[in-house]
Amino acid sequence: xxxxxxxxxxFAIEVDGTDQSPLGMPPxxxxxxxxxxxxxxxxxxxxxxxxxxxxxxxxxLACEDGVLARIVRHDRQRDAWTLETGPFPEEKFPGMPDxxxxxxxxxxxxxxxxIAALLEHFGFLPRWRLDDIxxxxxxxxxxxxxxxxxxxxxxxxxxGHRRWQIDAGANPPTDFRDDVELKLLxxxxxxxxxxxxxxxxxxxxxxxPHHGVAEDACLTFSxxxxxxxxxxxxxDYVDHVLAAADDSTRxxxxxxxxxxxxARIDAAALDRVRQALDRLRTDPAALGDWFGRFITTxxxxxxxxxxxxxxxPAETGQALAAGLVLHRHPYSRxxxxxxxxxxxxxxxxxxxxxxxxxxxxxxxxxVLDAATVGALSPAGRACLDDLxxxxxxxxxxxxx
Ligand code: SIN
Ligand code: CO
Numbered sequence: 001x002x003x004x005x006x007x008x009x010x011f012a013i014e015v016d017g018t019d020q021s022p023l024g025m026p027p028x029x030x031x032x033x034x035x036x037x038x039x040x041x042x043x044x045x046x047x048x049x050x051x052x053x054x055x056x057x058x059x060x061l062a063c064e065d066g067v068l069a070r071i072v073r074h075d076r077q078r079d080a081w082t083l084e085t086g087p088f089p090e091e092k093f094p095g096m097p098d099x100x101x102x103x104x105x106x107x108x109x110x111x112x113x114x115i116a117a118l119l120e121h122f123g124f125l126p127r128w129r130l131d132d133i134x135x136x137x138x139x140x141x142x143x144x145x146x147x148x149x150x151x152x153x154x155x156x157x158x159x160g161h162r163r164w165q166i167d168a169g170a171n172p173p174t175d176f177r178d179d180v181e182l183k184l185l186x187x188x189x190x191x192x193x194x195x196x197x198x199x200x201x202x203x204x205x206x207x208x209p210h211h212g213v214a215e216d217a218c219l220t221f222s223x224x225x226x227x228x229x230x231x232x233x234x235x236d237y238v239d240h241v242l243a244a245a246d247d248s249t250r251x252x253x254x255x256x257x258x259x260x261x262x263a264r265i266d267a268a269a270l271d272r273v274r275q276a277l278d279r280l281r282t283d284p285a286a287l288g289d290w291f292g293r294f295i296t297t298x299x300x301x302x303x304x305x306x307x308x309x310x311x312x313p314a315e316t317g318q319a320l321a322a323g324l325v326l327h328r329h330p331y332s333r334x335x336x337x338x339x340x341x342x343x344x345x346x347x348x349x350x351x352x353x354x355x356x357x358x359x360x361x362x363x364x365x366x367v368l369d370a371a372t373v374g375a376l377s378p379a380g381r382a383c384l385d386d387l388x389x390x391x392x393x394x395x396x397x398x399x400x
Contacts, residue, residue, distance in 0.1 A: 011038060013168065017045035022201065027124030036205045039168050041194055045201035046121075051158035051219050052114030055137045058219070059093040061105055062086045068106035068301065072144045072182065076100060081145060081180045081395070086279045102142040102214070105128065107301055108221075109133040110330035115221070122223060127364075128295050128335045131226040138162070138214035146188035146211035148174055152225040154203050157196040160218025164202055165190035167209040174209070181370060187207055210280040226299050233294075240290045241280050251276045292346035295335060302331040304348050306391045312386040319395050326384075326393040327367055334363040334392075344385065347392050352383045368393060 007141045011033055015024035022045040023030040062069035069086030086105075088319075088350060109116040115133050131151070135158075146165075155164070165188075173187040188209055195215060196202060204210055206227070212220065253272050260266075311319060320326070334347045336359035345352045345359040354362075360378025361372065368384070376384060387393050 008076070010208070013039060014041045014043065014194075017042045017047065017199075017201070019047070020219060022046055022121050023124075023203075030206050031124065034205075035344050039166055039192075039205065039208050039309075041164075041192075041196075042203070044199050044202045046156065046199040049156070049158060049199035051198075051221075053108070053112060053135065053219070055159075055217065055219065057112075058105055058108070058135055058137050059088075060266070061108065061111060062088050062103055063090050063092075066302065067111070070104045071101060072104070072142075072353055073101040074141070074143060074145070076141075081182055091125045097139065099241050100141040100143075101137050102136050102138040102144055104134060104136040107132045108135040110302070116330065118221065118223070122154070125225075126335075128333065129225050129227070131224045131299055134224060136220045138212075138218050138375070139279070140214050143211065143213040145180070145182055145184040146209060147184055147208050148172075148209050148268070149204070149224075150206050150228055152205050153221040154201055155196075155212070156201045156221040156223065157198055157225040158219040158221050159198055161195050161197050161213055162212045162218050162385070163195045164210060164212045165193045166202075166211075167191050168202065170205075174207070189265060192292075200286065210226040215371060223324045226295075228295070229300055229328050232298075236294050237281070237287075237290055240294075245280055246284075249276070249279050278326070278400060289344060289351060291350060292335055292337045292344055293349045296333040296346045299351040300331055300333055300348065304329050304332050304391045306389060307394055310389060313388070316385070316388055316395065320368075320373055325367050325369045326388065327396055327397045328365065332387075333390040336360060336363045347387060347390070350390070352386070353381055354379050358383065362387065 008302070017024045021027070022042060023040075024042045024045070025033075028145065030040070055102050061067055062071075063376070065087055067087060069088065069234070070085070071084045071086075071088070073082045073084075074080075075082075108118060109132055118133060119127075119130060162260070167189055168191045172189070173185070175186045177184045177186050188211060190209075190211070194202075202210075251272060252275075255268075316326070332347060334345065336343055336345050336354075336356070338356070338359075340356060343354055343356040343359045345354050345362055352359075355377050358376050361376065362380065362384065365372065373381065373384060
């Protein structure tokens with residue numbers, strides 16, 4: 001192991017990965033000491049890593065309808081930044097300069113199963129916390145400027161070299177430049193400066209200023225998280241609660257005492273307001289039901305829809321028996337919640353009550369074969385039929 005950089009107090013900021021752990025430590029230690037707390041550079045997190053995609057594949061993807069792609073260019077002389085959004089025409093890329101630009105494409109895990117396979121290494125996080133893998137290609141000198149993100153990110157260097165500078169200090173300045181379309185930092189004082197090569201990975205919690213500049217033509221994979229703001233949570237939950245609210249649940253004051261001043265709102269009145277709110281918002285079953293629907297919908301760029309030529313449940317059964325498999329739709333998001341018989345499976349905002357074993361199986365499955373489907377209970381099987389009809393699972397070959 002490299003001599004650890006003392007970093008933040010007792011916590012090394014730089015460690016070496018091992019074959020068993022791309023975090024360079026047991027995942028429980030990472031969660032305790034680094035997750036949402038401090039940055040970590042893991043050298044050789046994925047030793048000998050070879051990118052499953054080439055820059056040309058990324059450029060091709062950036063030309064497809066429905067793909068979220070951006071190009072950021074930097075004019076060094078004027079320190080001017082430009083942002084263009086895709087999809088881009090195919091003629092765009094051969095004409096690009098050989099320096100100082102970056103192409104960024106979101107959700108590449110949804111388009112490329114080899115990129116999606118990387119997510120298997122992040123099983124130490126709840127799956128519903130993971131958002132997407134964004135892939136960037138940068139020509140030498142290419143960068144998106146110094147900035148902060150609101151989400152945790154794991155930046156895996158997949159090809160070539162990128163110089164990362166970060167400010168790991170407490171309370172860094174986070175005011176933005178007002179002369180650029182991008183949210184770039186006005187002031188950036190890096191405390192650490194590293195060059196990452198293939199297989200190295202930098203973890204950043206939200207709010208850590210960072211700046212990555214390509215040393216040579218390079219590919220960087222950003223495994224990004226989802227974290228709804230409290231305002232988004234409250235807004236959606238209130239809508240959900242209001243939809244079922246009973247108008248007779250009201251402010252009540254059977255204990256009313258003579259007011260010392262009839263114009264005053266006293267502390268007892270505010271307690272009663274709190275109670276009136278709590279009567280609507282404190283049912284834990286309702287909270288779980290709402291959150292499962294909310295989080296499996298949140299920040300999902302594409303709606304899952306029934307495939308053309310949907311098989312009937314009987315045809316699905318026959319196809320499975322003949323050796324075909326069901327593949328999960330790349331934009332299908334599932335999670336489960338509850339105990340024992342009172343378990344709910346969520347898929348993109350919809351919910352099913354199921355035995356827990358079925359909910360666990362369906363929520364975790366990327367591929368279902370006849371044996372796995374055969375082990376589902378009748379309720380699980382009926383739910384799977386619904387999921388197939390809604391497009392969450394596609395018979396092998398259907399969705400390619
Ligand atoms: C990049 O890949 O160029 C930018 C990633 C980031 O800074 O979050
Ligand atoms: Co960033």
